Amino acid sequence: MRVDVPPFKSRAKAALGDAVLKTAIDRTAGNAEKKRAIAVGDFPQFPAARVRGRQIKDHVVANLGHYLVEFEQNAIRSGAKVHWARTSEEASRIVIDICRAAGAKRVTRSKSMLGEEIGLPHALETAGIERVETDLAEHIVQLAGETPSHIVWPAMHKTREQVATLFNAKHAVRPDSDAIPDLVASARRDLRKKFLTADVGISGANFLIADTGAVCTVTNEGNAELTTTPPRVHIVTAGIEKLVPSVDHAFALLRLLVRSATGGDFTQYTTFHCGPKRPDDADGPEEFHIVLVDNGRTRMLGEGLAEMLRCIRCGACMNHCVVYRQIGGHAYGATYPGPMGSVLTPVIDGLAKSHDLPNACTLNGRCAEVCPVEIPLPTLLRGWRDKSWKEGLEPLTVRAGIGIWAYFACHPRLYRPATAISVRWMRLFSKGGRISWMPLAGGWTEYRDFPAPQRSTFISSYRAMRKGSQQ
Amino acid sequence: MNTRSDRPRVGLFATCLVDLARPRVGFAALRLLEEAGCSVEVPLDQTCCGQPAFNSGATAHAADLARQLIGQFESFDYVVVPSGSCAAMIKVHYVEALAGEPKWLARAESLAAKTWELMSFLVDVRGYRPAGLALATTATYHDSCSGLRELGISKQPRELLAAVDGLELRPLVGNDVCCGFGGTFCVKYAAISNAIVGEKAAAVEGTGASLLLGGDLGCLMNTAGKLSRLGSKVRVMHAAEVIAGMGDGPGIGEEG
Numbered sequence: 001m002r003v004d005v006p007p008f009k010s011r012a013k014a015a016l017g018d019a020v021l022k023t024a025i026d027r028t029a030g031n032a033e034k035k036r037a038i039a040v041g042d043f044p045q046f047p048a049a050r051v052r053g054r055q056i057k058d059h060v061v062a063n064l065g066h067y068l069v070e071f072e073q074n075a076i077r078s079g080a081k082v083h084w085a086r087t088s089e090e091a092s093r094i095v096i097d098i099c100r101a102a103g104a105k106r107v108t109r110s111k112s113m114l115g116e117e118i119g120l121p122h123a124l125e126t127a128g129i130e131r132v133e134t135d136l137a138e139h140i141v142q143l144a145g146e147t148p149s150h151i152v153w154p155a156m157h158k159t160r161e162q163v164a165t166l167f168n169a170k171h172a173v174r175p176d177s178d179a180i181p182d183l184v185a186s187a188r189r190d191l192r193k194k195f196l197t198a199d200v201g202i203s204g205a206n207f208l209i210a211d212t213g214a215v216c217t218v219t220n221e222g223n224a225e226l227t228t229t230p231p232r233v234h235i236v237t238a239g240i241e242k243l244v245p246s247v248d249h250a251f252a253l254l255r256l257l258v259r260s261a262t263g264g265d266f267t268q269y270t271t272f273h274c275g276p277k278r279p280d281d282a283d284g285p286e287e288f289h290i291v292l293v294d295n296g297r298t299r300m301l302g303e304g305l306a307e308m309l310r311c312i313r314c315g316a317c318m319n320h321c322v323v324y325r326q327i328g329g330h331a332y333g334a335t336y337p338g339p340m341g342s343v344l345t346p347v348i349d350g351l352a353k354s355h356d357l358p359n360a361c362t363l364n365g366r367c368a369e370v371c372p373v374e375i376p377l378p379t380l381l382r383g384w385r386d387k388s389w390k391e392g393l394e395p396l397t398v399r400a401g402i403g404i405w406a407y408f409a410c411h412p413r414l415y416r417p418a419t420a421i422s423v424r425w426m427r428l429f430s431k432g433g434r435i436s437w438m439p440l441a442g443g444w445t446e447y448r449d450f451p452a453p454q455r456s457t458f459i460s461s462y463r464a465m466r467k468g469s470q471q
Numbered sequence: 472m473n474t475r476s477d478r479p480r481v482g483l484f485a486t487c488l489v490d491l492a493r494p495r496v497g498f499a500a501l502r503l504l505e506e507a508g509c510s511v512e513v514p515l516d517q518t519c520c521g522q523p524a525f526n527s528g529a530t531a532h533a534a535d536l537a538r539q540l541i542g543q544f545e546s547f548d549y550v551v552v553p554s555g556s557c558a559a560m561i562k563v564h565y566v567e568a569l570a571g572e573p574k575w576l577a578r579a580e581s582l583a584a585k586t587w588e589l590m591s592f593l594v595d596v597r598g599y600r601p602a603g604l605a606l607a608t609t610a611t612y613h614d615s616c617s618g619l620r621e622l623g624i625s626k627q628p629r630e631l632l633a634a635v636d637g638l639e640l641r642p643l644v645g646n647d648v649c650c651g652f653g654g655t656f657c658v659k660y661a662a663i664s665n666a667i668v669g670e671k672a673a674a675v676e677g678t679g680a681s682l683l684l685g686g687d688l689g690c691l692m693n694t695a696g697k698l699s700r701l702g703s704k705v706r707v708m709h710a711a712e713v714i715a716g717m718g719d720g721p722g723i724g725e726e727g
Binding site: 322326361362365366379382384399409412413422423448450452454459 | 485490664725727
């Protein structure tokens with residue numbers, strides 16, 4: 001589905017050259033980082049809530065079969081139709097078939113990363129169905145013909161100034177000014193009519209509540225409610241890891257999700273969608289479909305990635321990631337960017353295509369430190385590196401480099417003279433203690449000086465010192 | 472050599488970077504451990520802990536080096552390492568590298584239990600505080616990620632540095648944010664690494680301090696290299712050098 005993209009390093013380099021992108025990322029992610037710190041600081045039970053969040057998710061993942069069956073039974077009882085999709089293609093096809101059966105010409109969609117994962121925007125276009133993105137940021141991304149660059153703020157990569165230019169060019173009625181309230185009003189004007197004339201509304205799910213069969217969505221704009229209520233048909237697409245036993249568990253996780261994502265105490269809109277419109281209901285869809293998507297998730301259970309199924313998609317890991325903060329989401333070339341994305345993308349796209357992602361990380365651990373469900377992201381990323389090495393996917397230069405170095409390091413009698421020679425050799429390039437260029441060190445010296453080593457190694461100086469003191 | 476029984480036998484693992492690039496850190500560690508009442512030995516066949524291999528996914532190579540280091544160091548009462556990331560490799564990750572080898576796993580666990588990062592060993596195990604030290608300068612401290620998050624090292628270096636007369640320690644904005652070194656990351660993804668260390672260098676400059684200190688030579692060489700390329704006057708040293716009274720010597724990347 002995804003068109004061929006240039007390799008990761010080229011994308012990253014292009015992003016690094018984009019100063020406006022950096023401004024946009026730092027404004028939003030920087031703000032999110034600060035607000036999260038305050039929200040977590042104001043919630044003394046956060047560490048305990050985190051442990052409980054992890055336990056809830058682990059319990060569900062360990063009993064996935066049980067809760068899936070319970071959810072399906074209760075959803076059917078509420079009048080919903082439940083569909084199962086093994087792959088992204090299957091999931092998209094199910095959604096398109098429902099749209100076609102409903103004779104849909106226009107569908108509204110509220111933000112769902114799962115929808116992006118299964119390629120729904122593309123599938124709708126191919127099927128000739130008009131897609132209207134109703135989340136403000138998704139609306140921006142759609143007008144610009146782009147994809148989301150962050151899982152919470154899809155238009156993270158755009159500055160307010162760029163959005164103003166975009167709206168001026170694309171909205172039928174131009175915004176009154178470039179101020180944020182006028183931009184929001186302009187988007188509302190553009191979207192409102194479409195909300196009311198859509199045939200199908202498609203949403204994702206933040207939680208699937210097993211004991212009631214309800215689907216929970218959270219937004220700050222209310223667009224999910226407008227997407228799912230007026231149209232005749234509501235389709236939910238959700239990954240199977242979104243299950244929780246009951247609404248209490250959903251609230252336990254919401255306390256973590258909102259604080260970690262936006263630094264708020266709670267979202268503006270938290271809605272539980274349960275079945276289609278009943279005879280006495282004032283409004284609601286006539287048909288309510290839930291598409292449960294696997295797309296590699298059950299495979300993760302068997303591949304040492306069960307912990308990743310805890311993820312509640314808060315985006316804190318990317319907001320706190322030094323790499324994401326430099327290159328933004330698009331450079332990752334995948335649905336999910338940042339640390340969580342670099343764990344998930346090899347599952348979704350295959351490791352051969354994406355082995356750069358788990359490697360393009362300093363393993364500094366800040367992502368795991370802020371993760372509200374304690375996912376050991378660096379450990380999982382290293383797991384992919386291990387697999388990539390075993391499958392021979394790493395470049396020959398890296399394999400040879402590490403191999404030769406490890407051989408010497410495993411043979412101290414060869415290692416000692418080799419390090420002594422290296423020190424002498426490196427010092428040939430030193431000017432006043434600094435090495436600004438040295439063969440085979442281009443990756444370092446292109447950007448930094450290499451501090452010249454001292455005259456001899458520690459072990460040889462130590463040995464000489466000891467000999468001296470014994471004489 | 473002093474081998475009195477109340478002096479614990481400490482094996483100093485200098486790390487491959489200190490061995491190769493900055494022996495001063497090794498000698499600082501030696502001096503500090505002796506002052507803290509230890510009998511220090513330096514196994515002469517030591518090389519590397521295997522971290523670069525482990526983090527590259529070359530787990531078999533890392534396991535080879537882990538077994539070698541365990542053999543060299545397991546007879547000591549303690550193993551002390553002047554680096555948070557190398558200490559964490561031994562303390563946290565050897566059991567992962569050797570997970571499939573039950574016999575070695577037990578030896579890895581036992582070595583992990585007695586392995587310490589230098590500054591945390593001095594404070595947490597030996598209750599050591601330097602005395603009679605003076606260095607009139609302004610400094611700032613970068614918390615290297617592995618030491619901070621895998622070993623909980625944060626207060627210890629600051630407590631030790633607080634005992635140095637005349638040393639003013641200024642807060643660094645983003646002191647707990649990665650400098651972009653990441654071992655082989657800094658050469659494999661050099662452009663990204665450069666952008667990250669560029670921000671670190673700017674934050675260091677922003678403190679107005681004349682000296683940057685830290686506990687991990689890799690991060691320090693990365694940041695020193697960037698500061699130097701940018702023409703900064705900030706000098707960079709391992710905190711152990713200052714605590715050992717060697718703070719008046721050449722900084723990283725200065726001819727000594």
